[in-house]
Amino acid sequence: MTRGTTEPGRRRPLPGAAVAGLVAAFAGLAVAELVAAAVRPEAAPVTAVGAAVVDLTPVGVKEWAIRAFGTSDKLLLALGIMVVLGVVAAAAGVLALRRRRAGIAVAACFGLLGAVAALSRPGAAWQDALPSLAGGLAASGVLYLLVRALTRPRPAGAPAGGAWTMDRRGFGRLVAAALAASAGIGYAGQRLGAYGSAGATASRADLALPEPDVPAPPVPAGADLRLPGLSPFLTPARTFYRVDTALVVPRVDAATWRLRIHGEGVSTPLVLDLRELLARPLVEHDITLTCVSNEVGGPYAGNARWLGVRLADLLREAGVRPPSQGGPADQLVARSVDGMTIGTPVEAVMDGREALLAVGMNGEPLPFAHGFPVRMVVPGLYGYVSACKWLRELHLTTFSAYDAYWVRRSWAQQAPVKTQSRIDTPRSGAEPVAGRVAVAGVAWAQHRGIARVEVRVDAGPWQEARLGAADGDDTWRQWVWPWEATPGRHTLEVRATDRTGAVQTGVRRATVPDGATGWHAVEVRVRPRPSADPR
Ligand SMILES: Nc1nc2c(c(=O)[nH]1)N[C@H]1C(S)=C(S)[C@@H](COP(=O)(O)O)O[C@H]1N2
Ligand SMILES: [Mo]
Numbered sequence: 222m223t224r225g226t227t228e229p230g231r232r233r234p235l236p237g238a239a240v241a242g243l244v245a246a247f248a249g250l251a252v253a254e255l256v257a258a259a260v261r262p263e264a265a266p267v268t269a270v271g272a273a274v275v276d277l278t279p280v281g282v283k284e285w286a287i288r289a290f291g292t293s294d295k296l297l298l299a300l301g302i303m304v305v306l307g308v309v310a311a312a313a314g315v316l317a318l319r320r321r322r323a324g325i326a327v328a329a330c331f332g333l334l335g336a337v338a339a340l341s342r343p344g345a346a347w348q349d350a351l352p353s354l355a356g357g358l359a360a361s362g363v364l365y366l367l368v369r370a371l372t373r374p375r376p377a378g379a380p381a382g383g384a385w386t387m388d389r390r391g392f393g394r395l396v397a398a399a400l401a402a403s404a405g406i407g408y409a410g411q412r413l414g415a416y417g418s419a420g421a422t423a424s425r426a427d428l429a430l431p432e433p434d435v436p437a438p439p440v441p442a443g444a445d446l447r448l449p450g451l452s453p454f455l456t457p458a459r460t461f462y463r464v465d466t467a468l469v470v471p472r473v474d475a476a477t478w479r480l481r482i483h484g485e486g487v488s489t490p491l492v493l494d495l496r497e498l499l500a501r502p503l504v505e506h507d508i509t510l511t512c513v514s515n516e517v518g519g520p521y522a523g524n525a526r527w528l529g530v531r532l533a534d535l536l537r538e539a540g541v542r543p544p545s546q547g548g549p550a551d552q553l554v555a556r557s558v559d560g561m562t563i564g565t566p567v568e569a570v571m572d573g574r575e576a577l578l579a580v581g582m583n584g585e586p587l588p589f590a591h592g593f594p595v596r597m598v599v600p601g602l603y604g605y606v607s608a609c610k611w612l613r614e615l616h617l618t619t620f621s622a623y624d625a626y627w628v629r630r631s632w633a634q635q636a637p638v639k640t641q642s643r644i645d646t647p648r649s650g651a652e653p654v655a656g657r658v659a660v661a662g663v664a665w666a667q668h669r670g671i672a673r674v675e676v677r678v679d680a681g682p683w684q685e686a687r688l689g690a691a692d693g694d695d696t697w698r699q700w701v702w703p704w705e706a707t708p709g710r711h712t713l714e715v716r717a718t719d720r721t722g723a724v725q726t727g728v729r730r731a732t733v734p735d736g737a738t739g740w741h742a743v744e745v746r747v748r749p750r751p752s753a754d755p756r
Pocket of ligand 2: 512
């Protein structure tokens, strides 16, 4: 009988082979997890492949993913990779049944793929290949053992069963052993990972932020209208939007953190640790941060009280002059520990605005997700051209010499924030009762300031909203307009005017390349007032 033919009455152990593939993949992931915990968490195969996918994804797809899944896009990406891995692993198991070498080669190739992805990451070192290589090796070995058990020739003297005779009990035991070992190894990896970031966690817990030398004045009374459904004036860090490419939040140890400032026109290159940075005068300032990927009416805007060192002072200390004073560098490229690059106009950070190297957010050290220990914040510029988190390097160069991460992916080199306004309440699809309805929201034009907000109903005349008190020009402003709502379907629209007098355009433009425009509209169905009041 030739190997692999199926005789009537003898079933090939296909489900067993698929299980063997899945168990092998699980073992590979567990081993990779453990090695990654020792090497670098970001070098774990699913994370590395995910990061490579993020980098290679066309901007249109990425924008769609952000729109469709919001901040859960990362979770879905990891799930997607796991599903693909699972399908391939099961197939490799089945393949190994017929061609053991080929099946095992597939497992090894997946290890190689992970290694290549890890090595392709910015700032990768050769060790980053180790988790995936070790994982691939483990998966191949486990697959070999399981498939061998599955296809073991029948012992001499046993009843005839052909080549596919399965030692069910032996196979089952092996599967259980492999699963238990993998779970143990994976758990050890997680513990080791937590241990690896324990220093960072402690360094954040121990960081006592100094008092600001220049405190922000208290938020003026009346800046926060405190209406139900309206975004609070200051956004708690907990609910502050998060946009970044990091599949694993970098946990930087403040004790070993360093910032390097160098490049064109830098007469005194600097390397600072956190203690040295905090020894400089600290400024507190309220700044609204917005993302260029925010759709009209979208959620990627937040307002916080930042504490930090004035970036302009630090650059001057390094000898940097802005282009307007003859400096050779017009671009400041910020680099993060995870390889992100963000290019900001030198002129903007040195023109007198409160461009900060921030260490505090709403009175606390930066949360890890928002860039601990140090990030940039520049009033008036979208985050992708100004707000580098987990900062480690400031490189003075020119816009003609260097394109930062997002610029290489079809976004504009320069991107001042566009005037925007948003209706927070009522929400689209709401069904308020006829009568007085508070229409309220926020409007922003960072560093220009908001002068006016207007609302209109069903494309009627624009009506002026009441503004919350202004907390400087670098934050958003709340607004409210009392609407005498009549029963039926209505469309509410909002537009803002900045303090230069420019009215927010109603022309609808996409987020790519430099920020969406258009008026936010919500549609509501106003219910008639109940005719008889039962009370
Ligand atoms: N290191 C790093 N910094 C980054 C990013 C990133 O992907 N990596 N994203 C930028 C973008 S696009 C925005 S809008 C802001 C968002 O900051 P937040 O997540 O604290 O709200 O961070 C910026 N800084
Ligand atoms: Mo962004």
